[in-house]
Amino acid sequence: MADEKPLADQEERRQNLGMVLTMLAFAVSIAGAVGFLYVYWTNHDNGLMGASAAVALAGMGVGLVVWTHFLMRHEEAAAERPVLPSSPELREAFVQDFVAGQDQIGRRQVLGWATTGTLVVLGAGGLSLLRSLFGASPETVLKAPVWRRGDRLVTPEGRPVSVETLEPGSTITVFPEGRVGFVPGQTVLIRVQADLLRLPPERRQWAPQGNVAFSRLCTHAGCPVALYEATRHLLLCPCHQSTFNVLTGAQPTSGPAARALPQLPLYVDAHNHLRAAGDFTEPPGPGFWSLPS
Amino acid sequence: MINRPARWLDRRLGIAGFARRGLDHIFPDHWSFMLGEIAMASFAVLVMTGVYLAMFFNSSSAEVTYHGPYKALDGVKMSAAYFSTLNLSFSVPAGLLIRQIHHWAALVFIGAVLAHLFRVFFTAAYRSPREINWVIGVTLLVLAMAAGFVGYSLPDDLLSGTGLRIAYSIVLSIPIVGPRLAFVIFGGPVPSAVMIPRMYGLHVFVLPGLIVLLLGVHLAIVWRQTHTNYPGPGRSNRRIVGSRLWPTYSMKILGLFCLVFAALAALGGLVQANPIWIYGPYDPAAALPGAQPDWYLGWAEGALRLFPAFNLRIGHYLVPEVFFPGILFPLLLFGGLYLYPFVEPWFTHDRDEHHILSLPYEQPKRTALASAGIMMLLVLLLAGSGDVLAVLMHGSVIAIRTLFQIVFFAAPVLTAAVAYWLCWRVQRRRGREHARAAAAGPVPSDGGEGN
Ligand code: HEM
Numbered sequence: 089m090a091d092e093k094p095l096a097d098q099e100e101r102r103q104n105l106g107m108v109l110t111m112l113a114f115a116v117s118i119a120g121a122v123g124f125l126y127v128y129w130t131n132h133d134n135g136l137m138g139a140s141a142a143v144a145l146a147g148m149g150v151g152l153v154v155w156t157h158f159l160m161r162h163e164e165a166a167a168e169r170p171v172l173p174s175s176p177e178l179r180e181a182f183v184q185d186f187v188a189g190q191d192q193i194g195r196r197q198v199l200g201w202a203t204t205g206t207l208v209v210l211g212a213g214g215l216s217l218l219r220s221l222f223g224a225s226p227e228t229v230l231k232a233p234v235w236r237r238g239d240r241l242v243t244p245e246g247r248p249v250s251v252e253t254l255e256p257g258s259t260i261t262v263f264p265e266g267r268v269g270f271v272p273g274q275t276v277l278i279r280v281q282a283d284l285l286r287l288p289p290e291r292r293q294w295a296p297q298g299n300v301a302f303s304r305l306c307t308h309a310g311c312p313v314a315l316y317e318a319t320r321h322l323l324l325c326p327c328h329q330s331t332f333n334v335l336t337g338a339q340p341t342s343g344p345a346a347r348a349l350p351q352l353p354l355y356v357d358a359h360n361h362l363r364a365a366g367d368f369t370e371p372p373g374p375g376f377w378s379l380p381s
Numbered sequence: 382m383i384n385r386p387a388r389w390l391d392r393r394l395g396i397a398g399f400a401r402r403g404l405d406h407i408f409p410d411h412w413s414f415m416l417g418e419i420a421m422a423s424f425a426v427l428v429m430t431g432v433y434l435a436m437f438f439n440s441s442s443a444e445v446t447y448h449g450p451y452k453a454l455d456g457v458k459m460s461a462a463y464f465s466t467l468n469l470s471f472s473v474p475a476g477l478l479i480r481q482i483h484h485w486a487a488l489v490f491i492g493a494v495l496a497h498l499f500r501v502f503f504t505a506a507y508r509s510p511r512e513i514n515w516v517i518g519v520t521l522l523v524l525a526m527a528a529g530f531v532g533y534s535l536p537d538d539l540l541s542g543t544g545l546r547i548a549y550s551i552v553l554s555i556p557i558v559g560p561r562l563a564f565v566i567f568g569g570p571v572p573s574a575v576m577i578p579r580m581y582g583l584h585v586f587v588l589p590g591l592i593v594l595l596l597g598v599h600l601a602i603v604w605r606q607t608h609t610n611y612p613g614p615g616r617s618n619r620r621i622v623g624s625r626l627w628p629t630y631s632m633k634i635l636g637l638f639c640l641v642f643a644a645l646a647a648l649g650g651l652v653q654a655n656p657i658w659i660y661g662p663y664d665p666a667a668a669l670p671g672a673q674p675d676w677y678l679g680w681a682e683g684a685l686r687l688f689p690a691f692n693l694r695i696g697h698y699l700v701p702e703v704f705f706p707g708i709l710f711p712l713l714l715f716g717g718l719y720l721y722p723f724v725e726p727w728f729t730h731d732r733d734e735h736h737i738l739s740l741p742y743e744q745p746k747r748t749a750l751a752s753a754g755i756m757m758l759l760v761l762l763l764a765g766s767g768d769v770l771a772v773l774m775h776g777s778v779i780a781i782r783t784l785f786q787i788v789f790f791a792a793p794v795l796t797a798a799v800a801y802w803l804c805w806r807v808q809r810r811r812g813r814e815h816a817r818a819a820a821a822g823p824v825p826s827d828g829g830e831g832n
């Protein structure tokens with residue numbers, strides 16, 4: 089059964105439909121934009137503003153697409169692609185002109201050396217500006233002492249901590265006295281049952297009555313090792329889930345961290361307060377090239 | 382209407398010939414060519430919304446105390462940067478909308494760039510003469526991810542601070558120059574007083590500037606070399622088929638731009654992105670369990686988590702564990718991407734000029750390689766949320782990590798095998814169809830890659 093309507097008729101219907109649809113889409117767009125204006129000038133509700141802006145833009149977009157689809161002629165266009173490589177003669181001519189220019193600049197070797205020398209010195213001057221970007225020398229900053237022998241351990245509120253402050257199985261964050269909030273000074277103090285500790289022999293004296301202290305900066309990528317699982321005596325880093333066994337001196341037991349948390353040696357003063365007996369066993373935080381072993 | 386301005390301009394520039402040829406420039410119609418255009422539209426939205434945000438954002442780390450409509454943080458001390466982002470979210474009319482559209486546009490932008498890259502790979506569009514644009518494209522992907530990361534770092538909330546600290550640790554781990562470089566970039570150990578201003582300079586000036594520049598060159602090269610075509614009637618190394626720039630393609634691209642913008646506006650209005658007021662201001666002593674970077678850096682997060690606890694001592698010196706997944710792995714990954722178009726010809730011995738795309742099934746090895754790559758990135762992305770998965774599946778974090786370490790090697794191999802097999806099957810079926818068609822009688826040539 090052949091189509092009875094003439095082709096021109098069909099085309100006209102199609103055009104009319106396209107007109108109507110395009111106008112409809114633009115009308116929706118206008119409604120959206122009006123809605124956006126209204127919300128913006130009244131309660132600026134975020135969801136309504138976003139939704140109305142989306143309707144306004146989508147109406148516009150759909151209108152354009154429908155317009156293209158229904159009202160414009162469909163024809164596949166074709167074109168020759170350009171031939172990319174130039175003719176050998178043209179290339180040769182370019183090279184010749186370039187070389188001719190080079191000859192005018194001159195080929196005296198001394199001048200070449202002079203140019204290089206000037207550029208090197210100029211470059212060094214420019215590069216030295218980088219110095220301002222990094223300020224202090226990384227070597228000194230990264231290896232700067234954190235705790236001094238005799239520093240009292242204080243809570244984030246600044247209260248000193250005694251050997252009895254913690255119950256076995258509990259933990260707090262401490263800082264060197266007078267430097268609360270000092271990032272490398274973040275230290276986790278944990279109290280465990282003293283007889284469970286299996287510290288290396290030279291560290292036996294560092295944990296008065298089961299109080300052990302470690303840097304709170306993960307040796308992996310520097311996140312605060314913020315979680316303590318008392319039943320398994322594990323410190324846990326929330327960033328990539330490394331765990332450190334408190335009993336063995338915070339040796340890593342699982343996860344991506346490869347180095348133990350630096351330990352802080354402790355002693356008890358005449359007032360029963362905990363004090364640092366020296367600095368961390370290593371510079372705290374993530375590893376770097378010249379980190380002493 | 383166009384007559385007078387055209388005359389005015391042409392009298393001064395004499396460009397009628399060039400402009401007229403421009404109107405006839407041909408753009409292929411296949412949907413997969415839209416991926417790059419979606420990326421372009423999202424980038425335009427990024428620039429527009431970004432400029433708006435920059436009118437309000439304050440990149441200072443100076444400490445201030447919040448008083449404002451968001452009562453949960455009333456009286457809390459925070460950086461001026463975080464404060465200004467709270468203000469954008471709660472006090473500037475439409476500020477939150479623009480912020481969220483900006484963030485969504487970043488997520489979509491990078492997704493579109495990546496999808497575009499894979500389209501180019503699967504269809505071998507990177508072959509001669511288009512290697513330069515492949516290299517520029519990979520650079521654009523790197524720049525886009527970097528811009529997204531430093532943007533994410535600006536509000537100075539707990540998540541962004543954690544991200545910066547990890548980034549600092551990774552740069553720090555580079556042998557010999559790492560500490561210097563980390564200090565140059567971040568101004569000292571994170572958190573440093575100058576890091577937010579530095580990230581801001583990179584985010585609104587350096588990185589978008591480079592993106593605009595390279596995007597311009599990218600497009601100019603596409604124009605000069607013309608687009609590729611999928612194989613089909615009338616298409617060859619000499620002839621391109623599609624729509625003319627004027628009027629069809631112009632109408633289509635404007636429509637597409639509106640639709641992309643519409644989708645981003647809807648997302649920005651209705652789907653929360655980066656609710657920094659929930660995370661709270663950055664506190665170097667706090668950490669957020671379940672913290673994740675934006676999706677496009679999930680693979681890096683996954684690599685950091687899966688790499689075994691291994692570091693290298695060279696004499697007195699140390700190569701820390703994060704160097705391998707954080708520096709070496711991305712270098713290999715992106716190095717491989719950069720070099721691929723130059724390495725492939727060693728194996729295929731094909732250095733000819735190509736303007737007709739290869740269909741994925743025609744080159745099973747290439748398709749298998751790309752599928753394996755995608756699978757590897759997906760595994761890493763999932764591994765990057767291993768702790769969340771462990772909670773969801775009531776599994777142990779350790780078991781899940783081990784599982785992922787195995788899957789990291791197994792899944793890509795399997796994927797490659799399946800992809801190879803699928804290509805081979807399609808080839809066989811096509812072969813049979815051709816044979817049947819040939820038996821049925823002579824068919825008109827379908828173009829192909831004739832010269
Ligand atoms: C190259 C593409 C860009 C990407 C991928 C990108 C991405 C991002 C992201 C993810 C954020 C975090 C926003 C949040 O959730 O709070 C952000 C913030 C910001 N961006 Fe961009 N952006 C880009 C371009 C720009 C441009 C061109 C400007 C301005 C000239 C700009 C200005 C800003 C400002 C001022 C902020 C901080 C305000 C805030 O966080 O609310 N961005 N950007």
Ligand code: FES
Nearest residue numbers: 306308309325328
């Ligand atoms: S920072 Fe602690 S595990 Fe990565």
